[in-house]
Amino acid sequence: xxxxxxxxxxxxxxxxxxQLAYITLGAMIATPVAIMGGALQIVMHAWGKITLFMCAGAxxxxxxxxxxxxxxxxxxxxxxxxxxxxxxxLSIIGLPPMGGSWPKFFLMLGAVDAHHKAxxxxxxxxxxxxxxxxxxxxxxxxLLKPEDEEADKHIAGAMPKHKFVWIAPVITAxxxxxxxxxxxxxxxxxxxxxxxxxxGGL
Numbered sequence: 299x300x301x302x303x304x305x306x307x308x309x310x311x312x313x314x315x316x317q318l319a320y321i322t323l324g325a326m327i328a329t330p331v332a333i334m335g336g337a338l339q340i341v342m343h344a345w346g347k348i349t350l351f352m353c354a355g356a357x358x359x360x361x362x363x364x365x366x367x368x369x370x371x372x373x374x375x376x377x378x379x380x381x382x383x384x385x386x387x388l389s390i391i392g393l394p395p396m397g398g399s400w401p402k403f404f405l406m407l408g409a410v411d412a413h414h415k416a417x418x419x420x421x422x423x424x425x426x427x428x429x430x431x432x433x434x435x436x437x438x439x440x441l442l443k444p445e446d447e448e449a450d451k452h453i454a455g456a457m458p459k460h461k462f463v464w465i466a467p468v469i470t471a472x473x474x475x476x477x478x479x480x481x482x483x484x485x486x487x488x489x490x491x492x493x494x495x496x497x498g499g500l
Contacts, residue, residue: 301431304365306354309431310347316424317343317390324405327417330492332408337488338481339401342389345474346398349386350432352467353379360460366435371444373436378464380439382471387432389474392425397477 300312317339324336356379358364361372373380389398402421409417477484 301427304367306357306364306366306435307351309366309435310350310354313390313428313431314343314347316428317347320401320405320424323417323421324401324408327405327408327412327414329408329411331404331411333492334485334488335401335404335408337491338404338484341484342398342401342474342477345470345477346386346389346396349382349467349470349474350390352470353383353386356460356463356467359463366438368445369435369439370442371439373439373441376439376464378468380436382464382467383439384433384436385471386467386474387428387436390432391428395475395478397474397481399478400481 300309300316303309303312320339320343321336324332324334324339327333354364357369357372357376360376360379363369363372385396389396392399392402402425406418406421409415409421
């Protein structure tokens with residue numbers, strides 16, 4: 299469904315459904331590694347997805363555009379925003395060195411430990427679908443020529459009024475990257491949930 303949505307916020311909203319399913323998947327596999335993967339997904343998805351939504355807000359604030367098909371060439375005018383969007387996308391997809399790669403890795407390990415080959419295949423397919431509906435947003439902005447160069451010049455002229463609009467998404471994008479290297483302390487912090495979840499709260 300997300301792939302068919304041209305409205306950026308709608309595409310991101312539908313992608314959240316599949317991303318939250320990873321949390322449920324960790325509980326369904328019910329191994330310590332998989333449950334840790336589901337717990338990490340809560341943290342990593344929050345950083346990645348808030349980056350994408352803040353980028354969507356920045357694009358609308360500056361360019362007044364919401365449809366992905368109108369983003370051609372905007373990367374030249376708003377490089378920091380679309381750069382942050384690319385970083386957030388890579389984290390949501392689960393590619394290293396982004397924080398979002400750890401939940402996928404833990405869930406895959408859990409699926410292997412539990413001998414659930416079908417779940418492993420679903421995780422891989424899901425990541426491929428994430429690539430299909432997220433990466434084209436940034437690629438369109440950076441690689442395609444603008445359809446209306448005059449309109450893009452107007453947007454470029456409006457940038458000085460919104461010169462700080464890129465700061466928030468860049469900060470959260472940096473967080474999505476740095477969390478890749480902070481997974482050790484994060485796992486230690488989350489370890490106390492394992493006995494509770496494995497025993498059903500008893």
